[in-house]
Amino acid sequence: MNAPLVPSEVGAPEGSTPQLRLVGLSKHFGGVVAVNRFDLEVAAGEIVALVGDNGAGKSTLVKMISGLYQPSAGEIWLGGKQVSFADASDARRQGVEVVYQDLALVDDQPVYMNMFLGRELVKGPLRLLDRKRMARETQELVDSLDVRIPSAKATIKELSGGQRQGVAICRATHWASNLVLMDEPTAALGVAETAKVEELILRLRERGAAVLVVSHNLDQVFRISDRITVLRRGTQIGTRSTATTSKNEIVSMITGLQHADA
């Protein structure tokens, strides 16, 4: 295991360009302010957890960073460059990968076709699918991340929920050049499978990925994150280093017993 990072509480570790920087990011739906002036930096090799009650604005924030919603105001920076996303595939092209709660996998296709879904490798002048190479690269990837599946050629339908989420996370890691976003990645999983997926998320950090994860499970948040940022009714209450905060403090930030920092 790596020594835990001890970042400053608000920003990413100093001296490096953050992979993700959000400045005053806001989203209004008509009169509803779903997210109001949200600021955050996530560095490479860092896991930041986003927590908050139902309706706090977590999914809205994730959707802005993944290109599904256009922000009403504010800036998104990736690897030191300000960006905007026309749509979700544009965000993917710019290095943001999302692991969806509802498993965006194609059940009747093999693991390797899912790994390359929408970006299939082709060969030759006829641009025929290069199944062999996709299966090989997938096998190498799942092996290196220690995701235990029968084979890269197994059909998704044959896999357990945890194995499927493992595949989805592998895919995100493989393609993300800037950031992996996860919205409730273990919400649909049992205890043992959740533990597996948490191990996998920690392995992403070792490989230097920047991860922003939404979770309802505070125990999980304390097990895997480096920092925790709290939203309540669209307002960012504050960001804490996981090593120096407590569950009580985070709970009171979520529920409103503690007021916004600034």
Place this chain on the structure above:
Amino acid sequence: MTVSTQASPRGWMKKFDAKNYVVYIGFVLVFAFFAVTQTQYFLTPENLANIVIQAAPVTVMAIGMVFVLSAGEIDLSIGSVVALSALAAAVTARETEQWWLAVLVSLAVGLAVGLVNGLFVTLVRLPSFLVTLATMGLVAGLARQLTNLQSVPVTDSTLVTFFGGGELLGLPILVWWTAAAVFVGWVLLQRKRYGAHVLAVGNNASAARVSGIKVNRVRVMVLVGSAMTAAVAGLLYAGRLQGARYTLGEADLMTVIAAAIVGGTSLFGGKGSVVGALIGSLLMSMLNNGLVLAGLSVSQQMVARAIIILIAVSFSLRGKKNQ
């Protein structure tokens, strides 16, 4: 290191599940049955070629249908496209005496109907079931109007040879058409990104969308492809029968869907087999052929065929829905 953690015995059994081979088993059984009971005629080369030839239009359309069903859509308009395409080709050939213009007009009919289907499914967001049910009626009406219910003979020798009675390297041209359709369909579905995208859209459209696949474009493409195969089927009928009539293709819809489903294509999207559709189509053709040889009347044949289709489809769909 990769360890098989679970489900390997189940996976093993699944791989050898007879359900996946229903069409091949059925094909062999029916073939054997007719070979034994109709010994003197069924096994002759002419009769075997005849089975493939008579199946040709249905085979071509079944391959188009494999893509539509795989993408989670359905196309009910193909039967009437057959009639309009054949009549439009026959009329064009009669008026202009240009076989290539007749072919172009026929394909244009397919393209137009496919685009209308595709646009209503994607832009207006209507289920393909409804859209193609409506265009089925619309196109059938146009086919009846075009020649005022009159049949039109096809005398152009190129059309009659190339789409009908011709031979190439000792094999009937319709066998070549069948082979070409199967080859192109198989490559598209199994070896091209297009096929992977069709299957992904039919299996999980939202997953396909967030993966950057142009879901609506795929839907338009499968419906255009299917209408184009129906247009080609219209040409094959016009060439073989040396004429066109508004009734052409009107009984084919059920056979085409049955051939695709019996061949292993899912009615619910995400799974398709081109080779299975070929075998399914040949199976249907063989049954027709055998029923005729067995001396059944036309109405008896209709009843027998419907019962057989129902049984065959039940076999291949049983238990699949809940997986």
